[in-house]
Amino acid sequence: MKIGIFGGTFNPVHEEHVNICKNAIKELGLDKLIVVPTFLPPHKEVISESCTDRLNMLSIAFDGVNKACVSDFEIKKEGTSYSYITLEYFKSLYPNDELYFIIGGDSLLSFGSWRNPERILSCATLTVVDRDGINADYEKEREYFKKAFNKDFILLKYRGKDFSSTRIRVYASLSLPLDGLADEKIAKYIKDNGLYKGDKYTEYVKSQLPEKRLYHTAEVMVSALSKASELKLNPEKVRLSALLHDVAKYVDYKTVEGFQIEEGMVAPVVHAFLGAYVAKNILKIDDDEIIDAIKYHTSGKANMSLLGKLIFVADMVEKNRDYEGVERLRALFKKDFNLSFIECLKEEMQHLLSKKRIIYIETLNAYDYYINNKKD
Numbered sequence: 192m193k194i195g196i197f198g199g200t201f202n203p204v205h206e207e208h209v210n211i212c213k214n215a216i217k218e219l220g221l222d223k224l225i226v227v228p229t230f231l232p233p234h235k236e237v238i239s240e241s242c243t244d245r246l247n248m249l250s251i252a253f254d255g256v257n258k259a260c261v262s263d264f265e266i267k268k269e270g271t272s273y274s275y276i277t278l279e280y281f282k283s284l285y286p287n288d289e290l291y292f293i294i295g296g297d298s299l300l301s302f303g304s305w306r307n308p309e310r311i312l313s314c315a316t317l318t319v320v321d322r323d324g325i326n327a328d329y330e331k332e333r334e335y336f337k338k339a340f341n342k343d344f345i346l347l348k349y350r351g352k353d354f355s356s357t358r359i360r361v362y363a364s365l366s367l368p369l370d371g372l373a374d375e376k377i378a379k380y381i382k383d384n385g386l387y388k389g390d391k392y393t394e395y396v397k398s399q400l401p402e403k404r405l406y407h408t409a410e411v412m413v414s415a416l417s418k419a420s421e422l423k424l425n426p427e428k429v430r431l432s433a434l435l436h437d438v439a440k441y442v443d444y445k446t447v448e449g450f451q452i453e454e455g456m457v458a459p460v461v462h463a464f465l466g467a468y469v470a471k472n473i474l475k476i477d478d479d480e481i482i483d484a485i486k487y488h489t490s491g492k493a494n495m496s497l498l499g500k501l502i503f504v505a506d507m508v509e510k511n512r513d514y515e516g517v518e519r520l521r522a523l524f525k526k527d528f529n530l531s532f533i534e535c536l537k538e539e540m541q542h543l544l545s546k547k548r549i550i551y552i553e554t555l556n557a558y559d560y561y562i563n564n565k566k567d
């Protein structure tokens with residue numbers, strides 16, 4: 192028998208997880224495919240929703256998918272879930288069968304640093320699924336793989352679309368519709384069970400912004416969070432900065448007690464400075480890095496923190512932006528974050544010059560620091 196094993200956090204499961212399984216069954220000629228949700232992943236953030244909810248959603252999503260079943264092995268076992276333990280367990284259950292361990296292209300890039308990768312490979316053939324948004328050179332990876340493990344992997348012909356569980360969680364937290372993001376039944380389960388609820392900051396932002404701006408905020412959050420682990424940034428700080436960056440977009444600064452317009456401050460940056468003021472004084476956010484990321488998200492400045500740079504770029508490249516040249520910046524953001532920051536700064540300067548706008552001093556400082564003096 193040919194058996195596929197497909198692991199993940201599935202927080203929550205989305206359409207593309209199901210498509211990957213259906214295509215793996217077809218391409219590999221599998222007799223059985225076992226979906227294994229993680230209890231606690233070794234490299235990822237703590238999972239926000241309960242194991243029962245993630246399992247229930249998987250059962251709903253895979254109901255009717257021929258040959259697929261869901262296993263609660265890692266969840267029942269508890270503790271950090273290591274793939275080699277899972278694979279050895281299934282190998283002991285099916286000693287005479289051929290196992291295929293299915294992972295995403297992004298996971299292939301870090302496979303060498305997993306716990307006991309060679310023990311995984313002695314149980315199963317590694318099977319990789321590419322998807323939009325991953326920039327992997329699979330031939331190079333294949334060479335590395337052969338050298339490191341003396342094995343080859345299978346690359347599925349099927350290429351997954353860029354679906355994201357993060358987007359579902361962010362939209363749910365802002366009470367935005369999940370149409371087109373999650374399967375109808377999963378969206379209903381999330382709603383009925385009140386999953387992925389926001390916190391007091393989310394509620395505040397919802398009370399301050401019209402729905403159109405909420406979509407922008409949501410997409411800035413999705414973009415920023417997609418880079419948090421690669422840039423080794425605290426995901427909660429990334430979430431809060433992105434969530435609050437435009438919190439004062441619709442507030443008249445004259446109505447906010449204690450807020451002062453600084454000399455030379457141009458109109459487009461007022462909401463950013465006001466947002467930082469609101470975050471600090473009304474929402475009592477006591478973290479200067481978050482406050483600065485909000486404050487300089489429009490203008491930039493010299494010597495920004497990595498978090499500040501991330502919010503600056505995420506604001507410019509989020510999915511709903513449609514100015515000329517945005518696709519190039521968006522692609523760069525996925526591929527090379529530092530370069531995307533430099534190019535976004537150049538784009539901002541060109542935009543301001545072409546519109547003959549007054550350029551705010553902090554933007555000039557940023558340009559001087561990063562472009563003229565080429566500092567990091």
Ligand SMILES: [Fe+2]
Pocket residue numbers: 436437462463488489
């Ligand atoms: Fe803004």
Ligand SMILES: [Fe+2]
Pocket residue numbers: 407411436437506
């Ligand atoms: Fe924004």
